Amino acid sequence: MSDFAKSLSVSASGLQAQAQRLRHLSENISNADTPGYRRKTVAFETAFGLGDSVSAVETGRVRLDRNTDLERIYDPQHPLADETGHYDGSNVNLLIELSDAREAQRSYEANLKMFEQARKMSAGLMDLLRR
Numbered sequence: 083m084s085d086f087a088k089s090l091s092v093s094a095s096g097l098q099a100q101a102q103r104l105r106h107l108s109e110n111i112s113n114a115d116t117p118g119y120r121r122k123t124v125a126f127e128t129a130f131g132l133g134d135s136v137s138a139v140e141t142g143r144v145r146l147d148r149n150t151d152l153e154r155i156y157d158p159q160h161p162l163a164d165e166t167g168h169y170d171g172s173n174v175n176l177l178i179e180l181s182d183a184r185e186a187q188r189s190y191e192a193n194l195k196m197f198e199q200a201r202k203m204s205a206g207l208m209d210l211l212r213r
Contacts, residue, residue: 095138096193
């Protein structure tokens, strides 16, 4: 596998990983008001197999955030309220989700620029070889 193909593969794996991260973040944001919803997190892992000490990134298992307690909401009229008038909300913090989404977006854009640059360099090399 050529160096250009390896760089394209690494960039593409980063794009896929950040896209999956953004999907889970948007799911968390859309379920912020869903009672009992636990925030989903995804971890990145190294994917081997490109050879020559080049490795790509892939997403690991999706996990539920069990470290953060669900918010206790007081609303005696809610159908899920217990005898004290409380029910479990979600553990999604919109500030954290939005900052994570911004970070994932910037990482996605960086991988996209790297992909475009490798493609341009490869096209430039092909043009030189045709002369």
